[in-house]
Amino acid sequence: xxxxxxxxxxxxxxxxxxxxxxxxxxxxxxxxxxxxxxxxxxxxxxxxxxxxxxxxxxxxxxxxxxxxxxxxxxxxxxxxxxxxxxxxxxxxxxxxxxxxxxxxxxxxxxxxxxxxxxxxxxxxxxxxxxxxxxxxxxxxxxxxxxxxxxxxxxxxxxxxxxxxxxxxxxxxxxxxxxxxxxxxxxxxxxxxxxxxxxxxxxxxxxxxxxxxxxxxxxxxxxxxxxxxxxxxxxxxxxxxxxxxxxxxxxxxxxxxxxxxxxxxxxxxxxxxxxxxxxxxxxxxxxxxxxxxxxxxxxxxxxxxxxxxxx
Numbered sequence: 001x002x003x004x005x006x007x008x009x010x011x012x013x014x015x016x017x018x019x020x021x022x023x024x025x026x027x028x029x030x031x032x033x034x035x036x037x038x039x040x041x042x043x044x045x046x047x048x049x050x051x052x053x054x055x056x057x058x059x060x061x062x063x064x065x066x067x068x069x070x071x072x073x074x075x076x077x078x079x080x081x082x083x084x085x086x087x088x089x090x091x092x093x094x095x096x097x098x099x100x101x102x103x104x105x106x107x108x109x110x111x112x113x114x115x116x117x118x119x120x121x122x123x124x125x126x127x128x129x130x131x132x133x134x135x136x137x138x139x140x141x142x143x144x145x146x147x148x149x150x151x152x153x154x155x156x157x158x159x160x161x162x163x164x165x166x167x168x169x170x171x172x173x174x175x176x177x178x179x180x181x182x183x184x185x186x187x188x189x190x191x192x193x194x195x196x197x198x199x200x201x202x203x204x205x206x207x208x209x210x211x212x213x214x215x216x217x218x219x220x221x222x223x224x225x226x227x228x229x230x231x232x233x234x235x236x237x238x239x240x241x242x243x244x245x246x247x248x249x250x251x252x253x254x255x256x257x258x259x260x261x262x263x264x265x266x267x268x269x270x271x272x273x274x275x276x277x278x279x280x281x282x283x284x285x286x287x288x289x290x291x292x293x294x295x296x297x298x299x300x301x302x303x304x305x306x307x308x309x310x
Contacts, residue, residue, distance in 0.1 A: 034199040034200065036049055036204045036206060052217070056219065067149040068149040070106055070147045072101065072275070076138065076306075078096070078304075079094050085296075096110075096112045097109065097110055097111060098110075107140065108138075119131060130285075130301070131299070138303055193233060193236075201224055207220070211249065214248060216240055217239075217242055233252070251268050252265070263289035267283070268284045269282070281306075282303070284302045
């Protein structure tokens with residue numbers, strides 16, 4: 001895979017309603033100083049906006065959820081579709097997979113699988129970058145042992161080698177959106193949405209609503225008018241559980257265009273409590289991206305995860 005290809009693979013992983021009765025609040029307790037709109041329910045609750053912004057910028061609960069899923073046996077139903085220029089399906093992979101936990105080691109097995117088109121190469125390798133991404137996130141045939149869901153230091157740790165650097169950028173984009181990520185060509189720090197050089201291009205708002213029976217703060221980021229074509233994030237919406245600020249769901253929508261590459265990616269992730277830990281239960285992805293000299297790739301996937309004894 002080319003360097004640009006790895007970069008696109010990283011960027012591709014990382015997906016609104018207007019608020020009624022909002023007030024403009026400026027955070028003066030941290031470096032972040034952009035106006036934040038809060039609905040009347042949030043204002044009356046005595047919400048501490050300064051503490052909330054600091055918590056968002058250092059949040060690790062979403063990353064912890066994806067690490068926690070490696071600790072439990074589960075069955076996943078997966079659907080991956082590759083689309084052609086006319087929107088028709090030219091390749092697909094539909095499967096049911098199983099994560100096994102034995103002696104503190106996890107492995108995955110395929111319970112059933114149906115493949116169409118050129119989803120795989122003749123040698124069995126993935127024919128599409130997104131297929132490789134899917135396997136990297138959700139499937140391993142080699143035992144992985146002695147894992148934990150301790151997040152302290154792991155999100156900021158970057159190992160030696162190009163692949164480790166790419167994994168580091170991938171983790172930053174998915175689990176710490178808004179953080180500065182070095183090494184992505186022609187990005188011009190547009191991913192750094194909480195920095196003063198980018199934050200003025202966005203609207204930030206907080207509302208409070210129920211999500212699956214849980215009271216949540218909903219933090220929404222959208223581009224300001226006239227900046228829609230000049231930003232990386234089209235939408236970033238996160239549902240924080242009020243009681244402990246655990247992330248119950250997150251929507252991403254990212255797009256960017258350069259002469260070397262372009263992409264338009266949407267993702268949605270839901271989590272559920274498993275034995276007092278939050279774990280992903282649903283991940284959907286819809287991506288359209290192109291690398292110079294390579295064919296355009298339009299791929300979507302959904303994985304639904306059912307944990308044992310839940």
